[in-house]
Amino acid sequence: MRIVRRPLAPGENDYELIWFCVTLVCLLLAMGWFAIGLPWPHCAFLALTGHPCVTCGATRCALAFFHANFLVAWKWNPLVFIVLCGLSIFDAYAFFVLIFRVPRLRLIQFSIAEKSLLRGLVIVLVLANWIYLLSRPPGVF
Amino acid sequence: MIHVNRGATSLGAFPEDQVREGIRAGRFLGSDLGWKEGMANWQPLSQFAEFSSDFAAASSAPGAPPPQPPAGVPAPAAQQAQGPSSAAPRSGLPWERRDSLGFLNAFVQTVSMILTRPVEAFTVMRTEGGIGDALLFGVIGGSIGAIVATLFSAAIHSLGWAAALSQRSPLEGMMGVSVSGAMIFFRIILTPIFIAIGLFIWAGLVHICLLMLGGANKPFEASFRALSFAYGATALFCIVPCCGWAVALVWGLIADCIGISRSQETDIGRAVIAVILPLVVCCGGIFIICLMLGVGVGALMQHNGH
Secondary structure (H helix, E strand, O other): OOEEEEOOOOOOHHHHHHHHHHHHHHHHHHHHHHOOOOOOOHHHHHHOOOOOOOOOOHHHHHHHHHHHHHHHHHOOOOOHHHHHHHHHHHHHHHHHHHHHOOEEEEEEEHHHHHHHHHHHHHHHHHHHHHHHHHHOOOOOO | EEEEOOOEEEEEOOOOOHHHHHHHHHOOOOOOEEEEEOOOOOOEEOHHHHHHHHHHHHHHOOOOOOOOOOOOOOOOHHHHHHHHHHHHHHHHHHHHHHHHHHHHHHHHHHHHHEEHHHHHHHHHOOOOOHHHHHHHHHHHHHHHHHHOOOOHHHHHHHHHHHHOOOOOHHHHHHHHHHHHHHHHHHHHHHHHHHHHHHHHHHHHHHHHHHHHHHHOOOOHHHHHHHHHHHHHHHOOOOOOOHHHHHHHHHHHHHHHHHHHHHHHOOHHHHHHHHHHHHHHHHHHHHHHHHHHHHHHHHHHHEEEEE
């Protein structure tokens, strides 16, 4: 795997712009949602089984994250916390390259072993996160 | 390594030898854009001095064998390079030819094709060429379905409002109607934004699952185009009162599976898992699947006379 810096080709899909806009609009919509007091999403899996699903606690994790309570956010849902960290880093990068019009970062030349490693890592992370959520005391969620 | 792009699509990064070989075999075109480290900007491959002899050889070879898709190069790129006969399967949906067919005609033909002949539709759908036209189709189809459903719902609710407001003062009634009307107005205004954002998130989740399953043979653009076209056509079922959303949901999932399978040129099993996995991981999906299974089992039991 290699990371290269290259300019955007003429007419090429500008994924930095697209995903920056998507995350920004999502954030604004979420802020608007909570600002006007609309109901929080409820977990159907939790209601049906009594056990948390993989994404349980995501809303409270996001709220804590955006209030800079990172430890609290981590405790609510470590996987969502990692995703939010990744999105924040990506948005900062996207904002920088869009404003300063500098070359974009691209990951190239993934070997089969690296792809397998990444897939395994994601599966382990998801499962570890779920085990952590299931191990929390009943009634937390 | 040389990065090669065709239009809006990145074909990947290749060693110089592979690009040279691809040019001679007709897999890369002179109009394809190339970039390598040290260059300030992209330029057509035909303007790379090191490939001039290869382009000359490619154009002067009369009995050259038919070009084969290169390893690692997305199939549509190879298909376009191969000429009109092999490019025919990716001739594009009617929506992608709306300049010649006309806007409304192209929309109706595309909806009809996706709903009645989804396999054929997603086989001819282009997997490159940008995300704009697919996004436009998805937003138009989705907005029509959602807005009509909203207005229908408001009309039904207005009967209840009228009864409730008749027992209040005229001022309170005016206030109530104004607030409700404003909420419906904002909901309608925000619908296209919600749909556009939703399409990107949904396509992103499905594409990540496809990457995890090893079934992503084409870039994100191909997944986005398939899912956006599928949504734009099937969301129109929401126009049907009461049960339309359920039909749209089930038909949409089926169209998504076919679309992903055909656009990514992967087997249907991986496509189905990639579409279902985000729903299963997210809690709501399990509820919906249970509901669908419950309805299915109930219908089956009724059919069998239990």
